[in-house]
Amino acid sequence: MTTQVIIDRRFCGPPNSGNGGYVCGLVGGLLASEAEVTLRRPPPLDTALDAEIIDNNRVRLLDRSDLVAEGRCDPVEFDIPFCPSFEQARLASESYSGYDRHFYPTCFVCGPARTPGDGLRVFAGPMPKRKAVAAPWIPDPSLADRTGRVKAEFLWAVLDCPGYFAVNTDRHRHMLLGQMAAAVHHRPRPAERCVVAAWQSGSQGRKHFASSALFSETGRLLGKARTTWIALEPPDATF
Known part of the structure; x- marks a missing residue:
């Protein structure tokens, strides 16, 4: 399945590319509540990107033929040492x-x-x-x-x-x-x-x-x- 993703300029990190955490969240959110996302190149702003969902456990974010990011389902497990007020x-x-x-x-x-x-x-x-x-x-x-x-x-x-x-x-x-x-x-x-x-x-x-x-x-x-x-x-x- 393929869906379209556009990173609005409001959500930039560097001036001309998307904030990494926000983009990872868009990609990971297509899979599950727990996921791992790897950024492969600066995510372009205000551009229609294709998100390919594969077997419901992997996703590839593409700018035409260029791979922008890829994600997979992955449990996130580690101890939280403290909680500030x-x-x-x-x-x-x-x-x-x-x-x-x-x-x-x-x-x-x-x-x-x-x-x-x-x-x-x-x-x-x-x-x-x-x-x-x-x-x-x-x-x-x-x-x-x-x-x-x-x-x-x-x-x-x-x-x-x-x-x-x-x-x-x-x-x-x-x-x-x-x-x-x-x-x-x-x-x-x-x-x-x-x-x-x-x-x-x-x-x-x-x-x-x-x-x-x-x-x-x-x-x-x-x-x-x-x-x-x-x-x-x-x-x-x-x-």
């Missing part, structure tokens, strides 16, 4: 490094140049006494579907960018998302106060691995993700 996340976000320097200040998820109601404005800052980052998040009404709950692809997006700030400890290394696996357990309603946290889970050469979790204000686990970040060479390289 909303106030702890708010305090951590005050030290968000992206305020001072940001490779993509118009990123839909973490760009400080995006206005409230337009961008997600997830500003994950370091937590005291933990090798982790956290941020508060209050979903905008524009993110909801007809059921009144936030669409799953936006939860993938929220789980994405904090991982970058968890692994990019020197604050000046340029990385982009290469792969993401996420599980969405519960979708919040707009205006519900949420908390996202992320921490580094390893590295191998230019690859850096993070885990992230999204909670309700009361500590209910809404979703979790594993992300793989690729350090660009040279450090200031761009797509």
